[in-house]
Amino acid sequence: MSDIPRPPAVGAVERAMLRWLQEHGDRGVFTTDAALIVRSWNRWLAAATGVSTERILGQRLFDVFPSLAERGFDQHYAEALSGQVKVLSHSLHRFILPATEKGEQMPQRGQVGPLVEDERVVGTITIVEDVSERVFTERELRARIATAERARGMAEAASRVKDEFLATLSHEIRTPLNAVLGWTRILRSRDFDKATAERAVEVIDRNASAQLTLISDMLDMARISTGKVRLDIMDVDLSTIVMAAIDVVRPAADAKDVRLITELAPRLPPVGGDRDRLLQIVWNLLSNAVKFTDAGGRVTVAVNAQDRLVRLSVADTGQGIAPEFRSQVFERFKQADASSARRHGGLGLGLALVRELVELHGGSVGVESAGLGQGSMFTVTLPARPGAADSSRIAPRPGATVEPGTLGGVRILIVEDDRDAREIIVRSVTDVGASVTAVSSAAEALALLREGSATDVVVTDLGMPGDDGYAFLRELRKLPFDRGGTVPAIAVTAYATGEDRKRALQEGFVAHVGKPFAPLTLISTIARAVTNGRG
Amino acid sequence: MNLTDPQKDALVELLNIGFGRAGAALSKLTGQRILLEVPEVAVLPVAQLDASLGRLASDKVASVHQVFSGPVGGDALLILDPVAASTLKELLTDEAALPLELDASSREVLTEVGNILLNACIGTFGNLLRVPVSFSVPDLDVASLRSVMERMIASGDAMRYALVVTAGFRLREASVTGYVVIVLTVQSLTRLLIAVEQWVSREENA
Numbered sequence: 001m002s003d004i005p006r007p008p009a010v011g012a013v014e015r016a017m018l019r020w021l022q023e024h025g026d027r028g029v030f031t032t033d034a035a036l037i038v039r040s041w042n043r044w045l046a047a048a049t050g051v052s053t054e055r056i057l058g059q060r061l062f063d064v065f066p067s068l069a070e071r072g073f074d075q076h077y078a079e080a081l082s083g084q085v086k087v088l089s090h091s092l093h094r095f096i097l098p099a100t101e102k103g104e105q106m107p108q109r110g111q112v113g114p115l116v117e118d119e120r121v122v123g124t125i126t127i128v129e130d131v132s133e134r135v136f137t138e139r140e141l142r143a144r145i146a147t148a149e150r151a152r153g154m155a156e157a158a159s160r161v162k163d164e165f166l167a168t169l170s171h172e173i174r175t176p177l178n179a180v181l182g183w184t185r186i187l188r189s190r191d192f193d194k195a196t197a198e199r200a201v202e203v204i205d206r207n208a209s210a211q212l213t214l215i216s217d218m219l220d221m222a223r224i225s226t227g228k229v230r231l232d233i234m235d236v237d238l239s240t241i242v243m244a245a246i247d248v249v250r251p252a253a254d255a256k257d258v259r260l261i262t263e264l265a266p267r268l269p270p271v272g273g274d275r276d277r278l279l280q281i282v283w284n285l286l287s288n289a290v291k292f293t294d295a296g297g298r299v300t301v302a303v304n305a306q307d308r309l310v311r312l313s314v315a316d317t318g319q320g321i322a323p324e325f326r327s328q329v330f331e332r333f334k335q336a337d338a339s340s341a342r343r344h345g346g347l348g349l350g351l352a353l354v355r356e357l358v359e360l361h362g363g364s365v366g367v368e369s370a371g372l373g374q375g376s377m378f379t380v381t382l383p384a385r386p387g388a389a390d391s392s393r394i395a396p397r398p399g400a401t402v403e404p405g406t407l408g409g410v411r412i413l414i415v416e417d418d419r420d421a422r423e424i425i426v427r428s429v430t431d432v433g434a435s436v437t438a439v440s441s442a443a444e445a446l447a448l449l450r451e452g453s454a455t456d457v458v459v460t461d462l463g464m465p466g467d468d469g470y471a472f473l474r475e476l477r478k479l480p481f482d483r484g485g486t487v488p489a490i491a492v493t494a495y496a497t498g499e500d501r502k503r504a505l506q507e508g509f510v511a512h513v514g515k516p517f518a519p520l521t522l523i524s525t526i527a528r529a530v531t532n533g534r535g
Numbered sequence: 536m537n538l539t540d541p542q543k544d545a546l547v548e549l550l551n552i553g554f555g556r557a558g559a560a561l562s563k564l565t566g567q568r569i570l571l572e573v574p575e576v577a578v579l580p581v582a583q584l585d586a587s588l589g590r591l592a593s594d595k596v597a598s599v600h601q602v603f604s605g606p607v608g609g610d611a612l613l614i615l616d617p618v619a620a621s622t623l624k625e626l627l628t629d630e631a632a633l634p635l636e637l638d639a640s641s642r643e644v645l646t647e648v649g650n651i652l653l654n655a656c657i658g659t660f661g662n663l664l665r666v667p668v669s670f671s672v673p674d675l676d677v678a679s680l681r682s683v684m685e686r687m688i689a690s691g692d693a694m695r696y697a698l699v700v701t702a703g704f705r706l707r708e709a710s711v712t713g714y715v716v717i718v719l720t721v722q723s724l725t726r727l728l729i730a731v732e733q734w735v736s737r738e739e740n741a
Contacts, residue, residue, distance in 0.1 A: 072563060072564075075560075079654070082658070083661075083667060083668060083669050083670065084654045084658060084670055085601075085650070085654075085670045085671065085672050085673070086650065086654075087643075087646050087647050087650045087672065087673055088647065089640070089643035089644045089646065089647040090640065090643060091624075091627075091628045091630060091640045091641075091643060091644045092564050092565065092627065092628065092644055092647055093564075109643055111672060113672065114669070116669060119667060131639075134639050134640075135640075138633075138638065138639065138640055141633065141637065142631065142633070145633070
């Protein structure tokens with residue numbers, strides 16, 4: 001019966017609880033008396049601050065931590081002693097007691113409050129919590145939200161680009177169709193004169209071509225982005241490509257009163273490339289330059305070589321590029337002004353195509369512009385063909401130099417059975433000063449030569465009734481030297497595949513020009529054949 | 536119970552002293568100039584608070600709550616709608632606020648702001664009445680205004696009144712409006728108003 005335990009002495013449980021908090025609490029707790037002398041300091045605080053309980057007990061709080069007073073905590077303690085509870089947030093205070101780990105201050109929050117006994121404030125209690133984990137989590141959360149916001153922004157931008165593109169596309173496809181349909185209706189009315197008819201055909205042709213370019217660009221872009229473009233690589237003289245491209249762009253430049261200037265360095269090494277794609281590159285840059293240059297302006301095309309690189313630059317005096325847009329000019333569907341009030345048509349694909357094609361050739365393309373209204377310069381750099389740096393092959397023969405674009409005094413024998421085709425060739429070369437003899441069959445040509453008719457170059461069709469171009473070349477080579485047996489021969493033909501070209505060159509033609517050809521392609525090919533001599 | 540005009544004027548003046556102290560404390564804390572203004576004071580039965588604060592139409596409000604006790608006791612609250620709460624936090628800390636439910640930092644800062652402001656107001660009354668007042672640790676709740684008020688009504692059996700003080704924070708050329716609501720028993724309110732009148736006559740005689 002005497003086993004009933006005695007109740008603990010008054011205050012024993014409370015003292016035990018305080019000891020427990022002293023040893024095991026997961027936060028810092030300390031108390032002071034009304035004079036701010038530290039009366040308790042738990043194990044957590046000793047570990048966090050490095051100030052042991054033994055050292056601080058009996059000391060004035062601000063003597064041990066002078067920084068507390070410097071940071072205005074004396075006010076908080078004064079208010080606590082007047083009975084107020086003060087909460088101290090991490091965001092506004094960062095920390096309460098200095099406690100560093102690995103050189104970093106522990107983020108803390110806490111509160112300071114009065115200790116009240118018999119309605120009298122006898123001291124203060126301070127609670128300090130480590131909020132590192134929370135601060136870290138919130139920082140992560142903020143970062144994630146920022147990332148999500150950025151992703152959303154990018155998705156919105158992409159969707160905006162697509163919307164703008166679709167709007168531009170429908171506009172760009174519709175515009176030439178309007179012209180084509182309008183003039184077609186006029187022609188169908190059977191109430192027009194010759195001048196109107198010519199104008200109609202010209203407009204329809206121009207607009208249909210524009211639309212073809214548009215669609216070709218889109219298809220090319222699609223092919224490139226699916227990796228389906230194949231390049232037919234051969235040695236190419238970039239200056240002939242430039243001349244051909246200029247020929248295509250000149251009408252548009254003339255119509256706008258924009259001067260086209262070429263600066264082609266002599267003895268350019270060839271680049272390895274696909275002629276059609278290189279032409280597309282140069283043409284795109286040129287037409288772009290003309291498009292963005294106002295009347296009276298200049299577009300200068302230059303080609304030069306340096307350090308096994310061939311550099312093509314297209315500089316204009318046009319509207320230039322705002323610095324903030326410069327990084328985007330080669331992006332698809334990007335035009336500086338995508339608004340409906342924009343002055344310039346197009347899909348914004350041309351320069352994107354240029355970059356893709358140049359990069360497919362192992363080259364690079366860049367743009368410089370001093371800003372809006374300051375013109376711009378696009379530069380394409382392509383590697384020179386290894387081993388082809390021997391420029392003697394294309395060095396001009398003394399005394400027979402032909403300026404690019406002119407064939408002054410060059411004697412050309414043209415063999416072409418089709419009358420229209422013959423006329424186009426004749427017109428192309430006589431316009432630039434060549435003296436031309438044109439016949440419709442191999443037999444006629446051979447007869448003329450045997451009679452002693454002198455010529456510097458022969459331009460012949462391949463597919464002809466009777467002797468075809470190949471048979472003609474074999475017969476030609478049987479003629480003696482002074483009867484033209486060694487003159488260079490150029491094939492101009494609708495057999496325009498890579499295979500056809502290869503065969504023509506194997507059979508002994510110095511060049512192969514596919515139909516339909518740009519007049520300047522033919523002219524520069526002839527010029528090259530003549531300057532390079534006989535083979 | 537309606538306030539007479541002199542009572543109202545005197546309360547505004549007293550509260551302005553408390554708000555001025557709170558503004559000074561916040562300015563010191565954040566290193567920027569913060570003004571706290573008391574444009575309006577009203578007294579009404581707690582049951583009518585919901586209708587009176589109808590301007591806080593949003594579903595939920597942030598409320599910092601502190602109980603004070605002594606000869607004059609009651610509940611003190613700072614009530615902010617969520618937009619005002621987030622704006623205030625951003626202005627004070629230069630840190631983007633997230634929704635309050637997710638943002639412990641925001642809740643903590645608002646708790647401290649409420650703590651400073653409520654301590655200042657109640658402390659001013661305590662000084663005026665020359666009675667000691669003790670405070671509970673403040674807590675922050677994000678809930679509907681109705682549920683906040685129902686807690687006030689349920690916690691006291693006596694008829695209780697609310698002193699509603701509009702609190703305008705002005706900082707960085709922005710302003711944020713909140714409400715300080717002090718819920719008192721009839722006895723406490725009566726005692727307070729008598730003390731206010733005595734203060735007025737003391738001031739007039741001084």
